[in-house]
Amino acid sequence: MVAENGEKWRDSEDALTARQRKAIPILVSSTTREAGCDAAKIARSTLSKWLNDPSFVKALENAEARAYCASLARVQRLAGSAAEALEGLLRSEVESIRLRAAVEILTHGLKARDAIEIDERLAALEARLVER
Known part of the structure; x- marks a missing residue:
């Protein structure tokens, strides 16, 4: 995104008004578009118009x-800090806390393993497609 689209980002940013440039970080940091409009002091209808502008949408x-x-x-x-916190909870004197920490570690460990496995399988499939 950064290297390849850097120029495209600059081009789309240059096409924006000062008001649009000011609104973008506010919209991005807001939990909803409505809250973003309120914080940026723009009407919802204004945002709707802006969302029809490809340069604004890209930016x-x-x-x-x-x-x-x-x-x-x-x-x-x-x-790392989160893992250390969970590891510390495994030594808790309260059984329910130890159990919850163990379940979280195992659950997330299995999810991570599955994600790695899927990544490896996808890479192998992509490599085969490139060979063809």
Whole structure:
């Protein structure tokens, strides 16, 4: 997204009004479009018009993608601390806490294993398609 679409992002950003550029980060950080409109002090009808503008839509999508990537990076940074917290809970004197921690560790461990397995299988299928 960054290298390949960097120029496209700049092109779409250059086509925006100052008001649109100001509204995008507010819209991205809001929980709903309505809340974003209120916070950005724009009418919902204005946002509806903007959403018919390909340059605005592209700039909004790029901002949303960057925000999502930043959130994922934060989750990755916190994963070690979360695992340590769960590990500590395994030593709790309260049986229900130990059980809940064990279930969470096993559940998420299995999900992670499944995701890795699916990734590997997909990569193998893609490699076979490239060979053809």
